[in-house]
Amino acid sequence: MPVFWKLTRPSLQWLGLSVCLLALPSAPAHGQDTPEVRRTLRYLTSRHLHGRGYTHHGDQRAAAFLAKHFKRLGLLPFSSARDYTQPFSLTVNTFPGNLSVTADQQKLRPGHDFIVAPESGGGRFTASVVHFDSLVFSQEPLLQQFLAQPLQAVALAVAQQDYQRAMAQPLLAQKLQEARAIVVLIPGKLTASLAAKQAPQPRLLVAALAWPPAAKEITIDLQARLQQSYRTQNVLGYIPGTARPDSLLVVTAHYDHLGELGRHHYFPGANDNASGTSMLLQLARHFSQPAHRLRYTLVFIGFSGEEAGLLGSRYFTAHPLFPLGSVRFLINLDLVGTGDSGATVVNGTLHPKEFQILQQLNSGTASVGSLAARGRAANSDHFPFSEAGVPAFFLYTRGGIAAYHDIQDKAETLPLTRYSELYRLLTQFLTYLTH
Numbered sequence: 024m025p026v027f028w029k030l031t032r033p034s035l036q037w038l039g040l041s042v043c044l045l046a047l048p049s050a051p052a053h054g055q056d057t058p059e060v061r062r063t064l065r066y067l068t069s070r071h072l073h074g075r076g077y078t079h080h081g082d083q084r085a086a087a088f089l090a091k092h093f094k095r096l097g098l099l100p101f102s103s104a105r106d107y108t109q110p111f112s113l114t115v116n117t118f119p120g121n122l123s124v125t126a127d128q129q130k131l132r133p134g135h136d137f138i139v140a141p142e143s144g145g146g147r148f149t150a151s152v153v154h155f156d157s158l159v160f161s162q163e164p165l166l167q168q169f170l171a172q173p174l175q176a177v178a179l180a181v182a183q184q185d186y187q188r189a190m191a192q193p194l195l196a197q198k199l200q201e202a203r204a205i206v207v208l209i210p211g212k213l214t215a216s217l218a219a220k221q222a223p224q225p226r227l228l229v230a231a232l233a234w235p236p237a238a239k240e241i242t243i244d245l246q247a248r249l250q251q252s253y254r255t256q257n258v259l260g261y262i263p264g265t266a267r268p269d270s271l272l273v274v275t276a277h278y279d280h281l282g283e284l285g286r287h288h289y290f291p292g293a294n295d296n297a298s299g300t301s302m303l304l305q306l307a308r309h310f311s312q313p314a315h316r317l318r319y320t321l322v323f324i325g326f327s328g329e330e331a332g333l334l335g336s337r338y339f340t341a342h343p344l345f346p347l348g349s350v351r352f353l354i355n356l357d358l359v360g361t362g363d364s365g366a367t368v369v370n371g372t373l374h375p376k377e378f379q380i381l382q383q384l385n386s387g388t389a390s391v392g393s394l395a396a397r398g399r400a401a402n403s404d405h406f407p408f409s410e411a412g413v414p415a416f417f418l419y420t421r422g423g424i425a426a427y428h429d430i431q432d433k434a435e436t437l438p439l440t441r442y443s444e445l446y447r448l449l450t451q452f453l454t455y456l457t458h
């Protein structure tokens with residue numbers, strides 16, 4: 024506390040900001056409660072939650088975990104919410120069952136050698152492989168030959184850049200639809216995502232290095248299930264403000280992730296976004312203590328459907344459970360488990376005053392390293408709120424690990440480099456905002 028006071032007071036005064044810094048929280052020991060954080064991360068990323076997607080109740084288990092903790096911490100549910108949840112529906116393609124791929128007798132490993140394209144259909148068959156020739160783009164006779172060739176019985180293997188180019192040309196895109204299967208050869212990292220539709224055939228994203236050169240035959244066993252109007256839920260609760268309960272500060276983090284990659288593999292989503300979800304719980308724990316209660320009402324929201332296109336936050340802003348106009352500020356946390364290269368604040372340039380405050384606080388004891396401001400970006404759940412006129416930051420940490428939307432995004436290897444510092448920075452920032 025004294026160190027923080029000394030370091031930040033002159034610079035805040037220089038900014039012309041009046042603030043009672045004595046009221047800012049010190050860095051409480053439980054903020055660095057890494058065993059607690061690690062437990063939360065382990066649970067959220069465990070096999071039991073199936074990648075927090077829309078099969079085997081993955082999303083519901085994660086939501087129940089959040090609601091249980093909200094209740095335990097004494098957060099109040101909004102009267103229009105059922106318990107702490109706000110249900111909504113989404114449509115998403117899933118891969119909850121069989122998944123095996125063999126190319127020329129070589130078994131490909133899910134997650135390492137290949138993943139499934141988000142829109143992939145299912146199927147169980149052996150097919151001969153036809154390699155797409157990029158000369159089709161430049162040589163008319165080859166194009167005509169390709170268009171005339173029946174593809175219904177073959178698996179078409181195509182380099183990623185050729186695939187993207189072909190899919191942008193209506194004639195070729197239509198031709199590709201005929202194939203029994205499509206194998207897209209990816210030169211770099213395999214990065215998974217979600218889709219709200221299902222293609223007529225299996226579509227695999229195979230690491231180019233794992234694909235047998237000139238493979239002749241492929242055997243696929245892939246179960247795909249399009250979950251239509253699947254019922255999921257946002258989870259939210261609040262701590263009433265002590266002086267101005269009608270003014271709200273909101274902390275958000277999406278708890279959903281990419282779900283399963285067949286029956287035996289799943290996307291753990293430790294950094295994305297068990298990290299933000301556990302941070303949200305840590306903040307709720309801190310501010311629920313009587314000594315740390317804020318003058319403004321503090322709302323915590325765990326969103327579902329983020330990976331499927333910000334669906335939970337879009338639903339919430341279309342069906343808000345509190346007036347969006349009463350939100351003084353919103354902080355969205357997504358990918359906060361690293362920090363070797365500092366952190367980035369999306370919308371930082373849109374709200375320069377708040378960003379300056381954050382920077383000043385960051386120069387004290389709670390430094391997460393270099394803080395970079397960037398502009399508007401539709402890359403997480405703050406975005407629908409920003410579009411609705413709610414002042415919001417989206418904060419993520421940089422550096423550390425390369426794992427992202429893959430099966431390597433595990434709790435064991437999440438460094439949490441600046442996690443405690445970020446926790447302290449956020450408690451100070453939220454406290455500051457209520458003055």
Ligand SMILES: [Zn+2]
Pocket residue numbers: 295330428
């Ligand atoms: Zn993500």
